[in-house]
Amino acid sequence: MVDKNWTKIFTDGFRGPASPGHHRIWSAVYGDEYPAALDTHSYITVSELDRMAEDCLLSAGDRLADIGCGRGGPGIWLAARRDAELIGIDIAATALEAACEKASAFGLADRATFQLGSFTDTNIATGSLQAVMSIDALLFAADKAEALAELARITAPGGRLLMTTWDYHTQPDGRPPQLSDHRPVLEAAGFSVLTYAETDQWRERQYRTNVLMIESVEELAAEDGRDPAELLIGLKEMLATNDCMSRRVYVVAEHRR
Ligand SMILES: C[S@@+](CC[C@H](N)C(=O)[O-])C[C@H]1O[C@@H](n2cnc3c(N)ncnc32)[C@H](O)[C@@H]1O
Secondary structure, three states: OOOOOHHHHHHHHOOOOOOHHHHHHHHHHHHHHOOHHHOOOOOOOHHHHHHHHHHOOOOOOOEEEEEOOOOOHHHHHHHHHHOOEEEEEEOOHHHHHHHHHHHHHOOOOOOEEEEEOEOOEOOOOOOOEEEEEEEOOHHHOOOHHHHHHHHHHHEEEEEEEEEEEEEEOOOOOOOOOOOOOOHHHHHHHOEEEEEEEEOOOHHHHHHHHHHHHHHOHHHHHHHOOOOHHHHHHHHHHHHHHHHHEEEEEEEEEEEOO
């Protein structure tokens, strides 16, 4: 199968407001662990965000980047919590427009910027960040080693990486090459891995959200005028990739001095 055009998929997916159907499904599966106000497009939980706020070691005025920021919620929340400045990067212009609006709604308009870019081309100055984060996005990078080297380049010595992503035991069809373990690649990029923890109930929660989305395909497609048959193909593909994953991981790493 040919690799998908992720820029088109995400640009189309982030067009229009956040989906009420997505909100309903995530609330049903995650309950209080769903950070509803953040309009996330990921499996991030309230507990993981709280843990990141502790692990990032950011002080007021420090600089944080969120790579693959989507609508911006997790980075905006963390920057607000730690009084940090935020740069959000994503390949989807539609996501960045929503992220700008969200930053304003959270009172962060004067210290949050959002710009088009990618894991391997952030356009952020070398060593200029005290922390970099990425939520459920690295799986879409074509070259994980190159992506993590770029995250190390932009992070100051002693600065931290906070990330959630997946290890895979089998390469899924039509997806960028995946890793069975990110730790050797993180170390080679210049990070010391401090935490590498499987996240709570990840497989069960992903399956439940994916199955509920498939069951709600007509409602979800009607929200933004998509073709239900086409959407169903994408949802089934997403469900199938779960079988290739060995764990979802919460990662904290420090850029070596
Ligand atoms: C599953 S969403 C997560 C969004 C956001 N982090 C959140 O928690 O709501 C994955 C995000 O990664 C972005 N993305 C995909 N490929 C990327 C790349 N090569 N570089 C940067 N961002 C990318 C997508 O546009 C999308 O916003």
